[in-house]
């Protein structure tokens with residue numbers, strides 16, 4: 001083996017490949033014609049050992065080189081169910097050809113690429129002969145071969161087998177691949193993150209428990225086991241020996257999880273995903289001047305992914321989603337409750353109001369305990385849980401759209417745009433889950449959704465800008481401040497905040513990509529899996545997982561932060577007054593640790609309009625933004641102390657002389673943009689693999705937030 005570009009033959013996982021070219025392809029794609037052109041008169045006909053499938057061998061001459069060529073039986077697939085398929089597959093596995101030339105019928109590209117995708121799965125060096133290009137052209141089909149080559153990661157040569165067009169070029173490329181001057185190792189095939197994760201897991205189990213023959217890729221075997229391929233299972237059984245049971249159990253569990261998620265057979269899912277890869281590749285590199293027959297998904301996609309209608313439909317879908325989320329979570333009372341009706345949000349708020357009333361008698365008998373429970377539990381945790389219905393419906397619709405296949409189309413439509421800003425189409429899911437629709441989401445599942453991104457750099461950038469989106473935790477802050485200072489223009493303000501979050505996120509992505517996380521972006525296939533009616537079970541599972549993360553955060557991190565924050569605001573207690581009266585709550589707060597800290601920051605924060613009390617709330621928000629409103633409420637409630645929160649926080653702030661719309665706006669922007677909450681930071685550290693990026697995220701977003709808040713506040717002062 002001399003090919004230097006192939007991975008080092010000394011490493012155990014890498015097989016030593018034979019200097020043979022195998023020709024694969026669908027029946028009637030023109031394999032034999034090309035084979036005859038390549039080999040001239042040098043062919044021999046025989047049978048494959050042991051089976052009566054005809055077998056042609058010949059030799060390609062290039063200069064004084066002679067390279068053996070084998071014509072494999074024509075197949076549409078590489079499952080083990082027909083003799084031809086098994087022969088072709090076993091030849092590739094057992095004979096280890098240094099190169100497979102896949103003869104693809106260009107006039108029937110999508111269907112033919114299905115086989116190409118399976119060859120890619122086998123990680124065999126591959127060259128695509130785009131045959132029948134004359135037929136394709138005569139039917140008005142144009143194929144961008146350079147783009148196809150980039151997407152699949154392998155050389156693509158247009159040929160006409162019957163007339164010998166492109167054959168010399170094909171020979172040149174093949175020899176270049178054998179010499180290692182041209183790369184032909186295909187891109188990894190992706191099956192959507194649910195299946196991808198199972199493949200990675202199962203491949204690990206296989207690698208651990210089998211004496212892996214170097215002809216096999218663990219990931220390929222994993223795919224085959226998930227497809228329940230009997231021949232591959234037999235091979236694994238041989239290699240695993242006594243440990244086969246472990247592999248088999250892991251495979252069965254993975255199959256069960258996938259089937260439970262999609263409600264369909266894994267073999268069908270994987271086949272569908274392959275068609276998705278083929279369909280995506282075709283849509284990205286083929287243009288038609290004449291419309292030909294198309295199936296339903298194709299016909300829908302022609303509308304949904306269209307240049308003009310696509311974005312219009314997208315906006316429509318987002319608007320519908322907004323409408324339903326708000327109606328179902330808050331505006332419509334549709335849950336039966338004590339003979340009447342209540343909205344889900346109303347229900348949660350009712351529960352916490354009851355709790356607060358229950359605690360009220362303790363206000364005077366146990367002031368400290370009452371203060372702790374009321375601030376940390378009722379206001380803090382209760383305030384957060386009030387947003388659970390909104391988040392639940394948000395995630396429910398997103399999960400349904402995801403499973404239907406529509407989010408893949410959204411990614412497709414927005415890919416070009418997002419690439420200009422240093423992300424990619426698939427970033428959209430992460431941004432939407434993080435709150436990109438402006439109706440509440442959560443950056444924690446959002447950052448986990450970046451796992452679907454192909455490239456580390458794009459993934460990192462997406463992770464770093466996702467927290468700018470308007471997550472559910474920021475909604476209470478906006479709600480209170482808008483109600484207090486912009487009551488007449490709620491919708492406009494929400495739209496403005498939504499637009500600003502996107503503007504900052506895109507600008508930050510662009511800047512990060514230019515100056516911090518630099519590197520070329522490479523194109524890849526964006527799969528367009530067929531449309532599906534979402535399976536309720538899978539959708540609910542996904543929704544529940546994401547919502548539960550949010551609830552769990554309220555019960556743990558946020559509760560803990562609220563308790564700590566409460567202690568900071570409660571202790572140390574102020575000294576007795578000389579006249580013997582109890583100190584007012586305002587004096588107590590000013591005397592507390594939080595009060596001192598807030599004052600210490602005031603000289604700087606004042607530039608952006610924040611006084612020491614706001615500082616206390618914002619400091620709490622470093623831990624979790626859900627805390628900001630609760631803390632603000634506590635700060636002002638403690639300050640006024642007329643025996644309860646008679647006026648809601650919004651009214652109270654509106655009445656404060658040193659609050660103004662300008663200050664409220666600066667504060668909303670600061671809350672939108674400053675450091676992600678603690679949970680998000682921890683997830684960034686885990687998902688990026690380094691605390692460095694988590695620290696970076698904290699610093700750069702706080703800096704951006706302060707600069708923008710300051711600019712807005714000061715500009716507002718100039719304008720008046």
Ligand code: GDP
Nearest residue numbers: 027028029030031032033131132159160161162
């Ligand atoms: P195989 O089944 O893949 O071996 O395909 P063949 O090589 O037997 O070709 C099937 C038919 O397609 C034959 O009639 C060929 O002459 C014809 N054919 C092969 N390649 C081309 C091509 O590039 N253009 C056109 N127009 N016809 C071709």
Ligand code: MG
Nearest residue numbers: 031032033074
């Ligand atoms: Mg043939």
